[in-house]
Amino acid sequence: LSISHDDLLTLKLLGSGNSGSVSKVLHIPSKKTMARKVIHVETKKTVLTQIVRELRIMYECNSPYIINFYGAFLHEGDVTICMEYVDCGSLDRVLKLVGPFEEFILAHVAFSTLCGLNYLYDSHKIIHRDIKPSNVLLNSKGGVKLCDFGVSRELINSIAQTFVGTSTYMSPERIQGGKYSVKGDVWSLGLMLIELATGKFPFGDNSSMGPDSILDLLQRVVNEKPPSLDPEKFSSQLCDFVNLCLKKESERPNPIELIRHPFLKDCKQENTKAKVKRWATNVRRILKGKDMGNKVRNTKQ
Ligand code: ATP
Numbered sequence: 001l002s003i004s005h006d007d008l009l010t011l012k013l014l015g016s017g018n019s020g021s022v023s024k025v026l027h028i029p030s031k032k033t034m035a036r037k038v039i040h041v042e043t044k045k046t047v048l049t050q051i052v053r054e055l056r057i058m059y060e061c062n063s064p065y066i067i068n069f070y071g072a073f074l075h076e077g078d079v080t081i082c083m084e085y086v087d088c089g090s091l092d093r094v095l096k097l098v099g100p101f102e103e104f105i106l107a108h109v110a111f112s113t114l115c116g117l118n119y120l121y122d123s124h125k126i127i128h129r130d131i132k133p134s135n136v137l138l139n140s141k142g143g144v145k146l147c148d149f150g151v152s153r154e155l156i157n158s159i160a161q162t163f164v165g166t167s168t169y170m171s172p173e174r175i176q177g178g179k180y181s182v183k184g185d186v187w188s189l190g191l192m193l194i195e196l197a198t199g200k201f202p203f204g205d206n207s208s209m210g211p212d213s214i215l216d217l218l219q220r221v222v223n224e225k226p227p228s229l230d231p232e233k234f235s236s237q238l239c240d241f242v243n244l245c246l247k248k249e250s251e252r253p254n255p256i257e258l259i260r261h262p263f264l265k266d267c268k269q270e271n272t273k274a275k276v277k278r279w280a281t282n283v284r285r286i287l288k289g290k291d292m293g294n295k296v297r298n299t300k301q
Pocket residue numbers: 014015016017018019020021022035037067083084085086087089090093134135137147148165
């Protein structure tokens with residue numbers, strides 16, 4: 001399957017972030033619904049071509065915990081990536097919709113994320129580098145899939161040069177300029193779990209911060225005692241799991257070690273999977289209801 005811009009019909013904008021925007025599209029020849037991400041990178045044509053070539057490594061990523069890749073191409077100087085459309089969207093969106101997650105959902109998210117990280121590293125030597133709720137997607141069957149991982153060195157470099165973002169899920173060792181390892185992703189997972197458990201990002205709301213306060217925040221990540229969950233409100237297994245994720249690098253477990261943690265022991269059981277699936281189906285129903293509401297409002301105007 002080779003995708004070109006003209007084969008795609010834009011259905012709606014799903015969201016935009018620091019690096020680009022994502023739309024739901026229809027690939028007309030195959031009648032497949034896809035998500036198309038358009039990234040604007042200010043760089044030479046040769047570098048753009050190199051990025052597209054590197055992104056094609058994603059063809060080889062086949063795992064239930066990783067978003068499916070359909071193709072990448074250049075269109076009007078923008079890098080375009082076509083991937084699987086995931087019907088409940090990202091976890092930040094789900095969090096806003098349904099509020100903090102129950103622990104069996106958190107366990108499922110943690111387990112799926114670790115399986116995804118482990119797959120990327122083990123099979124392709126890829127480190128994700130950007131684990132956060134907006135890069136973890138949920139479908140209505142309960143599947144949890146990672147997207148936006150660092151496959152292309154050139155793309156990582158180009159985006160780093162136009163850094164505007166709030167990369168505050170970054171581990172202390174990374175902020176201090178250390179080498180990036182899979183353990184950096186484990187730190188980000190720990191922060192993400194606190195956010196999904198409490199509804200709040202542990203280092204405060206950073207969506208409208210200027211460069212000074214971002215630097216301040218990065219300082220806090222490095223210097224302060226890592227955040228943790230209130231043991232009065234959450235199980236000791238979840239609290240312990242999060243504490244391990246947020247240890248300093250030398251003491252932090254890697255994904256394989258964490259998969260065996262007692263907090264995740266029920267994840268493979270059929271009745272747990274069925275419960276997760278029921279929850280995800282319900283999330284989808286709520287999302288659809290909201291979409292319908294918006295449509296009614298739009299036609300009334
Ligand atoms: P950042 O640019 O800092 O990574 P972000 O992840 O929110 O932020 P994008 O990666 O551009 O920004 O994604 C925008 C939004 O599009 C996401 O928040 C998510 O809700 C939605 N989205 C992304 N990929 C998909 C997909 N494959 N299926 C469905 N929705 C998606």
